[in-house]
Amino acid sequence: MSLKVLGISDLQVSKTPGDVLITYSLGSCIGLTVYDPVAKVGGMVHYMLPLSKIAPEKAKAKPGMFADTGVPLLLTKVLELGGAKDRLIVKAAGGSQLMDQNKVFNIGERNYLVLRKLLWKNNILIKAEDVGGNYSRTLRLEIDTGYTTIKTREGESEL
């Protein structure tokens, strides 16, 4: 097994059996996994912010930082590796918030709304999700099987 750790704003795809993509400490950020069970290719992005227009030059250097640049790029890269759009299984986790927060800080909610919009435009449904709340999550995807888990302070379970 080869563990590939994604940091904040990272994006990775793989078709190597034995690869496991993992990202820790998803707070308001969203971790998105995309997997094709037939081609056995998959990928993950850990994006931090909804829209790249607030810092276009950052989006160029690090497209995985934003939903509107990271999500399309992840889909494209998985398709390039041999995935087929109608087989893609998409799962999402994160988008949490602090207690008592205000509009300025509702990044988690906006991260999620932009994701829904992007996927809807692309005719892709979210198969499973674990979003919101005020705790952090670890998201993990096995490339062999597509087995996806979510880990919180409550323990680990399949997503």
Place this chain on the structure above:
Amino acid sequence: MSIEDKIIEKISSFPTLPTMASKLMGLLNDAEISASEIGRVIQYDPALTANLLKAANSVYLGQSRTVDSLSEAFFRLGTKWVYQMSVSSLIYSNLNRPVSGYELSGEALWRHSVAVAQMSDILCEQLKIRDAGIIFTAGLLHDIGKMILGEFVSESFDDIQAIVINEKIPFEEAEKRVIGVDHAEVGGMTAERWNFPPAIVETIRWHHQPEKAAVQSETIDIVHVADATCLIQGFGIGSDGIQYKLNNDSVDRLNITSKILEQAASELVTVLEDIDMMTSDIPAAEAVGRL
């Protein structure tokens, strides 16, 4: 011995700040810190000097000529960066160790502290706030109390967590309820013992509850918002997670908009990456945890 007595005893036996770091922070009282003043202080620390030279020569800067003097390193790295890196590594060189209770590795607390300090600095720049040096240091030290309170939190973690869940109150309030003090209070007491300026003591003390400070200050507001941002974005999270409150008055007082906050957060990722890149080829930096 009561828990309070045990904690007070622990604070008094906690290592004092390295002399060098105190001297360096003393310079903060000057409006403009000059490179030569910093140089006078740190030239006696061979490890730090070596680190700075290596950073100045790192591939990141992409320059061919070798830097072999401190003054040249200052020129290449910039006085502010040298100051920040010096204070950061001096403070943490003997404080970088795992924190039980919060289940933070030495590196996680370090990363969170550096992230909050840098986020504070970015917000100061965007909001055109002076005193950035003090705010940076307060950001760096805001969670110092966790290092002392950790073992007590470890003993009562389940009780604390149960109160957080059942009563929907922030972690530090539950901490105080169960242990008698919270990590911010303990941090404030430690900073006081270290003879830090009152602005830093108060900021550490009230970084989760700016509304309770005797005098409101931009320093407390900035560190509070920077901490909240770094928690929610996942920079160095412990078992206390993101179970903290955001004070909306702090956000309003600073006039922080979504755009300012998001730009600052995206800038933070870049800054932390730069720090990683500049220090990644430095073996000595391993001793202080990766910057």
